Amino acid sequence: MGRLIYAADDEENIRKLIQSFLEKEGYEVLTFGDGEALLSAFREKPSDLVVLDIMMPGRDGFAITQEIRSISRVPIIILTAKTSDADFIAGITLGSDDYMTKPFSPMALVMKIRAMFRRVELDREDQGAQQSVFLDIVIENQKKEVKVKGRTVDLAPNEYSLLKYLVDNQHRAVSRDELLDKVWGYATAVETRVTDDTMKRLRKKISDSDAQIETVWGFGFRLRKRDS
16 A cells, blocks of 8 residues: 545645546545645544645635644644745745645646655654754654753754754755755745745744854755854
8 A cells, every 4th residue: 555645625626636647656645625625534534645725615725734733743744825925934834845736737646645645754864863962952863852051942844854964964065956855855836935934934943053054055955153
């Protein structure tokens, strides 16, 4: 049996399209006409990934994302006709891992999902080392817990993956393209925006650390000791 994916959209044709393409890839797919039904199913049996529309009957996809994120780190993709920056930022801030706008390419969705599952597998392989450390930043790999100066920092999944990749590659600068490939799977315009917003929020959350994320202009980022 393949990985289990839940998808919620109030448009039946969209649900059928998602289900058809993902089942051809070998995934087990259950679809729902609203977020509440998906959330109820998730509480009973968590899926391996969630695809959520924003505008649905009952609570919207943002609210459902927040509910799921409070109990699980499952990858979440927001799928919506909304394209404003405010909607984009809201979806990422509440804990979704990626954002696709309608009309969308079913194969692009498949590629994103493949990349997310590949990242999950890499995270599991990395858990052989108990900790990843840079100055006062300590990452407990098995718990996926981050501490700065002994204080636990609450990070969204992509914030965690981004910080861990920088810590694990602390002796060199990491290019933007490499981050897009290793954290999000592959580079698109949307994912560039996701990276910029994720980096901004991550920097704010570790602002009291002795470490800082430095921008290497025209290339990418690196961790360094903060100037006193």
